[in-house]
Amino acid sequence: MTIDRRTFMNSLAVSAGAAFLPEMESLAPDFPISCNQYSWITFYAREGKEWGADLDASLKEFASTGLKAYEPAFTHADEVGRLLPVLEKYQLAMPSVYVNSSLHKADEATKSIESVLAIADALKPANTKIIVTNPNPLQWGGSENKNDAELAEQAKNLDKLGAELKQRGMTLAYHTHDVELRAAAREFHHMLLATDPKNVSLCLDVHWVYRGSGNSQIALFDIIKLYGKRIVELHLRQSKDGVWQEAFSDGDIDYRRLVTTLKSMNVTPHLVLEQCLEKTSPKTVGAVEAHRQDLVYVKKVFEV
Structure with a gap:
């Protein structure tokens, strides 16, 4: 049987994708x-307040929404x-946390990994299972992209961090904003293709992937097709x-x-609401009511 070049290349792409999609627990x-x-x-800032300035009062409001x-x-x-x-005090669980990391330079990465692991150790009483990290860009808000050497260094350190967390009974979930989708999404893809799925899972920030790819659902669902089995959150x-709304809808x-x-992929991720505001967002409800609406909608759509 003969096979043309296009069919052969497509078969390679499918096989390569499948190789990086093991069954994840x-x-x-x-x-x-x-x-x-x-x-x-973001909601507090709109009202001229600082979230966490009075931690007790902030989390009392948080709990009043019905969030657990x-x-x-x-x-x-x-x-x-x-x-x-x-x-x-407010009977709130903490299954996952978000941590800062800087992994594209060897000296910074060593300190960053030590910091994340210290946070992980401090979290033992909370029974936290997922550590989400978005490795720092070269400059927040900047236009410069990491070079190949920096991407290789970052992937190596991301995998190392994930392996260390795995030994602690935790899962590392890689997170992105829009910057990682620039330049043919080379940073996003390399972090997943150059790391072991056993060490590095994916926290899919759905809207940042959508926005980072030019408001494209095609790109979003292609990424899910490629890496869906690695999604834990x-x-x-x-x-x-294109404008962030006050409530999830x-x-x-x-x-x-x-x-x-x-x-269809038998993937059941941890669901984390992050319905943020930006300058052009509507202004009709406050934080508590918006998050109550979020809960109603997410329960309906995700059938939980």
Whole structure:
């Protein structure tokens, strides 16, 4: 049987993708729907307030929405100890956390990995299972992309961090914003293709992938097709006509299709709301009401 070049190349692409899609043990079925602190930061900022300035008051409002789990961001291990008693007071779980990392330079990476592991050790009393990290770009808001050597260094260190966390019974989930989708998405793809799926999973920030690829659902669902088996967490946000809305609802991204696609792949990720505000977002409801609406919609769409 003869085979033309196009058919042969397509078969190679499918085989290569499949090689990086092992069956991943589902972490999330027992996790309650969570919410990232960043969405609250944006709502509070709009009202001229600072989220966490009074940690007790902030988390009291958080809990009043009906949310049962919180995904904070940490930069230092000592921040964990201050948060734990307040979470306990309001009976909030912390299945996942977001941590900062800088992994594209060897000297910075060593310190960064040590910092993340110190945070992970401090999280033991909370039974946290997923550590989400978005490795720093060269400059936040900048236009310069990492070169090949920096990408190779970052992938090596990302895998190393994931292996260390795995030994602690935790899963490292790689997260992106839009910058990683520039230049043929070379940073995004290399972080997943050059790391071991056993060490590095994916936190799919659905809207940043959509926005970073030029508001493309084709690109979003292609990425899910390629790496869906590595998804352990979703960050959930919606827009209408490209603008972030106050509450998670119907809009630009077809979340019902996303649910159906993940179910067909037998993928059950941890659900984390991150319905943030930007300058052009509507202003009709406050933080508490918006997050109550988020919960109603996500339960309906994800059937949880």
